[in-house]
Amino acid sequence: MKNLKTELLHKCAFTCTCLWLAFGLLSHAQSAPRPNVLFIAADDLNTDMGSYGVDQVQTPHLDRLAKMGVRFDNAHAQYPVCGPSRASLMTGLRPNTTGFLSNRDQLRERVPDVVTLGQYFQNQGYYSGRVGKIFHYGNPGSIGTDGADDVLSWTERFNPAGIDKMQEENIIRFPGGRTGKKGGLGISMAYWDPVSQDSEHTDGMVADRAVEMIERNKDKPFFIAAGFFNPHCPYVAPRTYFDMYPIEEITLPDLEAAKRDLEDVPAMALLGEKSWPYYFKGMTAEEALKCKQAYYACVSFVDAQVGKLLDTLEKHNLLENTIVIFWSDHGYFLGEKGLWFKHKNFERSTKVPLIIAGHGVDARGKAVSEPVELLDLYPTLVDLLGHQIPDALEGESLIPFLKNANHKWEKPAISQVYRGPDAQGYSIRTRQWRFTEWNGGKDGYELYNHENDPGEVVNLAHNRAYLKIREQLKTQLKPYVKYN
Secondary structure, three states: HHHHHHHHHHHHHHHHHHHHHHHHHHHHHOOOOEEEEEEEEEEOOOOOHHHHHHOOOOOOHHHHHHHHHHEEEEEEOOOOOOHHHHHHHHHHHHHHOOOOOOOOOOHHHHHHOOOOOHHHHOOOOEEEEEEEOOOOOOOOOOOOOOOOOOHHOEEEEEOOOOOHOHHHHHHHOOOOEEEEOOOOOOEEEEEEEEOOOOOOOOOEEEEEEEHHHHHHHOOEEEEEEEEEEEEEEEEOOOOOHHOOHHHOOOOOOOOOHHHHHHHHHHHHHHHOOOOOOOOOOOHHHHHHHHHHHHHHHHHHHHHHHHHHHHHHHHOOOOOOOEEEEEEEOOOOOHHHOEEEEEEOOOOHHHHEEEEEOOOOOOOEEEOOOEEHOOOOOOHHHHHHHHOOOOOOOOOOOOOHHOOOOOOOOOOOEEEEEEEOOOOOOEEEEOOOOOOOOEEEHHHEEEEEOOOOOOOOOOOOOOOHHHHHHHHHHHHHHHHOOEEE
């Protein structure tokens, strides 16, 4: 009887110990702070940055972020235009799934019940705040307004407007150096370099407000999205940033070589060009040089604002428990192939800078060469929270790369442009190749080998030696293609 009593007491003690341990672990899990997210966007930023090997462009704060995190060297937008790209990223859905294929589209008209990234964090009890451009805005036309923003995505939102918006009449436009006219700057070769302070400009105000949002919400989990409008045209920044780039040190690609480069490109690949070179008829090389200088000045201006945000996280000991993501909505031409702006299925137009640092990142200071998509950011953030990734999301978590930058996968990056039912192009980017088809091939193919042709100069699509590769890539692309 005594032995039985002792045995029962031991079992009871063991059970109580297990319950206590379970309760303790549960309490610890419940009390452990949930990671914050600082979601930083730039507008029309290509990979001309110091951390991406373009030493001329001074980006010390983004270089610092890359050393703290993982840099993705082969990241691509799903659509090389602001509105569709941002809608895809913020919903985790491809443009064909949302039906959002132009800057004129409205998210809730296309997918009224979609749960955006901002909504997802709100549903988890996070503060979800936006300042500046995350969803589409006409730039600079919609600065100071909500633009085409999604009200359901945010706990609160802010729309600053600086002198770049309020004093548009001072902006110098090319060709011809025109001034004194407001409006029409959304697609322009135009600049202004006022003697001014950062905080007089919209992007300086975006950074200042984002700092305030971080400090006000530092004691609770936050998802703060800071969207910078630069370096989107018109290229406006304080003069100190222009002084970093003496005009005599700015160069443009040779136009004769650029003309030869385009000889083997399907006509539809260049549809929408008003003129060649540099988009506007009458543009001179000197004017294009000034615009490139101004673009680089704007890149360094954005970099300085990112520095303010990183300094704020560091000041409040938030760096280790904050997921920091820096991204751009698509790439940008600066005279390569004689082209300017975006809306192309070339590498220069789809490739974006993407850096992830902070909480959950082990492979710090490393670079990833595998192709990834902006579409992958939504599932990555869900995964970093430790939650199950919703089946509806069409991207894949990037966590394996955050643990090991040498991780390999076979998922390609898909990009598309839509200029009408009879003018559509789809591009697939693998580790080695970019293949593009126009209207299913009816209006041409492109095939580039990125191992020895990163500038996509030689179109191999009709070279008999590469027909098998072309057909393999066409088959691989097929599940993502939808022609209206």
